[in-house]
Amino acid sequence: MSETYTASVVGGTGFTGGELLRLLADHSAFDVVQATSRSDANRTIGHVHPNLRDLDLRFSKPDDLASVDVLFAATPHGVSMDQIDAFRDAADTVVDLSADFRLPDERYYDEYYDGHSRPELLEEATYALPELNRDALPGADLIASGGCNATATMLGLYPLVEAGILEPSDRTVVDVKVGSSEGGAGGGAASSHPERSGVVRPYAPTGHRHEAEIEAYLDRSVDFTVHAVDMIRGASATCHTFPEAAAAGELETVDLWTAFRDAYGDEPFVDLVAGGGGVYRYPEPKAVAGTNRAEIGFAAEDDRVVVFAAIDNMMKGSAGQAVHAANVALGLDETAGLDQRGLHPVGAP
């Protein structure tokens, strides 16, 4: 008989909070005992998330945190660093989906955010992304789930980095396309349907915060631009890389395949999709929408290797990654609660 852990979700009305509740509701090892929401306290979860109408649970105010085994925090950036003591008092393991504990050094917060109020905890925190950081997760009690765009980018670049094909000094241009769920549930004029529909909008032409994460975990800086496009879920990173080995004519396609297979051949959530026939020849976010899967593929031309990475920003890029990391941290089956399959055909989920 398998063990069950009690869990709570702090910030349950937001999109990633709802996604956590979706995953935990059907996860055999977790029992959600609390979901907090200041705005929707006392309402049913199904009031906000129509896909969760069968859950017999109401939001509670975040003031009285239940004592649980695992607390998942899906609050806006800045809240977790303020509330971290209360979170850790309430739970043995805290998994934070915000940026507050993602970066290993206070200097990143000074440069990319508004500083950090609890910098001494940064080295205690463990970055979540299992494909990069699996060995550090077992037993971790403060876990920081990665940023969606950084996750897509790093999953794309990691095999080339790990294989020594892409040096830190090699030029890497990352052009990201993201869906509207990244903007959160709050609304606002720019994210209203009439303004946001049909866009190809450069929303972070330069200076996106996720550059920090890539710098911290892949040890290099990249040229990073993010566009909003017309989908709800999804992040697609097109990584134009220029390995010196390619310029030198010393990089064969087989080397690339080897690098990607070495990195991901045993990974339960990564599919290599490169070339082939039919309609779906390269990674596409809509093929992985609603799932914790990442599609990774590449194409090479002259001195360039273009890597494509596609994820659901709220799953592999946030809530799914968090549950995956919790699974690893607690010694559960990695894929527990994360076996959702994608749809075909499917539009712009």
Place this chain on the structure above:
Amino acid sequence: MSETYTASVVGGTGFTGGELLRLLADHSAFDVVQATSRSDANRTIGHVHPNLRDLDLRFSKPDDLASVDVLFAATPHGVSMDQIDAFRDAADTVVDLSADFRLPDERYYDEYYDGHSRPELLEEATYALPELNRDALPGADLIASGGCNATATMLGLYPLVEAGILEPSDRTVVDVKVGSSEGGAGGGAASSHPERSGVVRPYAPTGHRHEAEIEAYLDRSVDFTVHAVDMIRGASATCHTFPEAAAAGELETVDLWTAFRDAYGDEPFVDLVAGGGGVYRYPEPKAVAGTNRAEIGFAAEDDRVVVFAAIDNMMKGSAGQAVHAANVALGLDETAGLDQRGLHPVGAP
């Protein structure tokens, strides 16, 4: 040489305000001298409306209204009835796009709205829709532009009413599908892109305010339901009518054609689209997006005549109708400034 009228737009940052500015900017008989906005005062018009970047005009606060020939008011419901004296002091002709002066009797405001503060003006006001009300418009100095869903519905039903085919007692079910621009520029959770995309959402299952307009101007009540669907511009009314003559077997298709041709044969902005081949056999809002055109068509089966009416809710259903009415009121060419042509192909404008 043609005469030019000075014009102002009160409430220029909203969607219909922007649409008025688009139309007036390219209208040979109007010269826009003021556009007001409380939220964006001192900003250029192009700051809010990217299609108007070439206009050399900044929003001003609505406190000092310029003296003009024609004032167009694109303010939320309730504002015009409060400000009407100031509007009429500032302009010889006031064209109001809100509901405040649309209905001919105070009782409608009591039933469907929160009452009316200036009911004595209701009989002074002239309803705008020229296809129904052309003769009343010349010389009118307080014009009330119709509601979008009511406009689509009435344009659909009017020929059957006028021909005596559809009696007031005949059952008429109107199922309307509308785009997100009807919700205005304000935003809010339900109209955010992630929540509003891909919907078929019954947003007014019963009791929609536009029933009042139909009752007032077509002298009958209809069974009216409105759905939000995934487009930005557009209102499509499917009118399921059950003429007694049809049940009696006394209605031929040629009678229907005659009724529609009699009503609209000479109308500059109405196209009859019924049957035929190809992809576009019946009225579709996307075929008229951005234009002041209405497409009207029908199909008959047993005792039912289904009439389809498609318009751009912000044009024929609001700003275009207002300019059309102003053209008629001032004795200008009816089509002046309203000759925009639709696009093909086109998506969800």
Place this chain on the structure above:
Amino acid sequence: MSETYTASVVGGTGFTGGELLRLLADHSAFDVVQATSRSDANRTIGHVHPNLRDLDLRFSKPDDLASVDVLFAATPHGVSMDQIDAFRDAADTVVDLSADFRLPDERYYDEYYDGHSRPELLEEATYALPELNRDALPGADLIASGGCNATATMLGLYPLVEAGILEPSDRTVVDVKVGSSEGGAGGGAASSHPERSGVVRPYAPTGHRHEAEIEAYLDRSVDFTVHAVDMIRGASATCHTFPEAAAAGELETVDLWTAFRDAYGDEPFVDLVAGGGGVYRYPEPKAVAGTNRAEIGFAAEDDRVVVFAAIDNMMKGSAGQAVHAANVALGLDETAGLDQRGLHPVGAP
């Protein structure tokens, strides 16, 4: 230990064929041993359906049918009636997703289709929709899955019919909105992305074939119109009903609630969604996309009761219904393989 049934899917490259494969792949009681496709024979299933890349199976030509316990046929209308002997030779149970065996009487095929080549089998066939027909399914060996639009409509009307609220003579207008997957995988100009995007298109103004199904199983004729709207998955039926009891002032809201709860209180796949607060107050297809769930709700006004029904046309309206019926026919848990949960937020899946 639970029994496992071998299964095959004839016509596996189409959308409903792919949906069947998705469901059966994760269904504990079925083992798919063959998927046929003339156009993609020898290709992997993942070549066509990117969400099924993990399946270790290739399409085979439909000429040699494997012997299986259950054969699911997802072929175009007309194929099953021609191939039915081969299907029944190959399998103990045949579940047909086409229209070929849906209707109980040859006269429907003469009126709405091009006749029927094997009319003597019509009375052997069992209609699939368990909410209407559960008791007839156990042991059935020729099962005909219902049409998507008819399914949505009948699920909406059935409670009123069953409760005796809606008489066969009461006027019932059904206005349906459907997604593009109904057009199938074949393509064609009208269903190309540039032409099909953003539409509100009356594609069956009158005379839709699914009227026959409603007449056959609800014993009444309805006034039926179908519109194409911009989504991929989904069918939404708005049923404007006019019960004589409502006109007589003898119908209370509580009577309606009682009717709907009596009909669906114990149904595992039907949710009543009527009123309440928040964004999702009435049935919406996007809330059930990818699932076998139906959302049913209603609103009443004067002599009208408007019933809203929303399903995923490929799931509850086709492949999900087929698997549900097979579960019942074989005595399995009804919900086996059909516990997919919807997403929030989600766009136009």
Place this chain on the structure above:
Amino acid sequence: MSETYTASVVGGTGFTGGELLRLLADHSAFDVVQATSRSDANRTIGHVHPNLRDLDLRFSKPDDLASVDVLFAATPHGVSMDQIDAFRDAADTVVDLSADFRLPDERYYDEYYDGHSRPELLEEATYALPELNRDALPGADLIASGGCNATATMLGLYPLVEAGILEPSDRTVVDVKVGSSEGGAGGGAASSHPERSGVVRPYAPTGHRHEAEIEAYLDRSVDFTVHAVDMIRGASATCHTFPEAAAAGELETVDLWTAFRDAYGDEPFVDLVAGGGGVYRYPEPKAVAGTNRAEIGFAAEDDRVVVFAAIDNMMKGSAGQAVHAANVALGLDETAGLDQRGLHPVGAP
């Protein structure tokens, strides 16, 4: 009184053919006397293009070309080179929208296409894009309209090239996002609505033919990748450039502004959109949909200058460019027939 030219459109059923007809129908200097179509011969133009229902013209077979002043050819690649003698016999001026006469040297056709059957004409042809090539156009009698993606890219890069900021040896990565109208009216599985909706699909990861055009007219090679995204009209080029001057710290923002203003300050169809506030801070294709306008903007960071260029692929990227070039060639007002204004709000046109 202004002169009028007779015109014909060969290939009038396609999307760019329809766009030509839209422009020419409202162009004061052109009188369309023939539109050809093999598939729709004898049908009205409005049968295919619903926005042109008012045109009193039927398609004719392309076998008998009318004698006209200007023939516009909107045929698939390869047709014009075969028919060019007939075209030139029929018209004084031929404007070709295909790739057949775009490239100045046969070697490009050998490398990127299937060769060229009339290479001796390549040096007679004049490339259309007036912003790059205005001086060559007056009097030209064989004009080749540019490719959409190449047009967006070159409009973005040209100011940096012209100012000497971007050297041919400087790394330039171009990441393009395009709408579904680029695929043409033909349909096919990949461009069907269910498959094409909601995509971020790498459709030309490397080796796109438009690289040839950029090489030919900007004298450098770029790293070029094209993605399909969910819009119908529009091409957006994000050009990540790495000027050596930027790396050397010798490039100021003012230099960039100067370069862009020098290049486009007097251009009637180019808007500089860079930074500022509000929702629309950078170029977006939906802001120029239906118009011949290009929006160009940029952002700089470290050694990188990111240039954004947005056009309507069928207008500035094809039919609009062709009419613009014809206007210049014939000595007309450059903007004649091209003053369409964009819409706001607008979705995915």
